[in-house]
Amino acid sequence: MKDTSKTPYFKDLSRKDYVVMARRIIRTEGVGAVSIRRLATELGCSSASMYRYFKNLDELLFYAQLDALNGYILELSEQEKRWTGIWDLYFGIWRAYATEAFEKPEAFECIFYRNLNQDLGEALKEYYEMFPEAIVRVSPLIKEMLEIPGYYDRDYFICKRLVAEGELTEENAKKLNHVLCTLFLGYFKFVQENGVERGKIRELVDRYLAESVEIAQIYTKTVLNRFL
Structure with missing residues (x-):
């Protein structure tokens, strides 16, 4: 000292x-x-x-703790190269988010839930001005999503794309947004209170995604079995 x-x-x-x-x-x-x-x-x-x-x-x-987002953003930038449809995009974003959040719950709680009034887009801009070596390039769509401050609002931004492509009605998009975000918060609270071994993170993420797909199937006519 x-x-x-x-x-x-x-x-x-x-x-x-x-x-x-x-x-x-x-x-x-x-x-x-x-x-x-x-x-x-x-x-x-x-x-x-x-x-x-x-x-x-x-x-x-x-x-x-914004550097904890780099793993999430890097995963998104890699995975979106493989996505072939809007449901790949939707569940791919959730998979990347859940994986990083379960691995770094303290950082994600601070960034996404404790500081609700922080403008994430402006914060990231300032962060990358401080640490330009940390910049990860993403598509305009992902960039726009990341700049939306609210947790539910970020998911609904993608849900609206599902509506635009005829996969969901607007009413069902709102329901799916609410249910999956709330479901995730339950999983996240479990991780915060009980912890999860690093080797078990993938299993927990798979369980969340399987439940999410089953719920999404209620609201769309598209068969989503390939995501299970």
């Missing part, structure tokens, strides 16, 4: 300095080890200094 007894009240720091330090602590000790006092000690500044750059610790943790 640094000796901060003679530390100036404010230092010439940046938002990136805080994000880098918070990420370093998270990677070695876990998110619970990050505190305003710990950051001040590591950066050699006062605790009050953080508030010059972030509204609160939650906002800083949001940015510090």
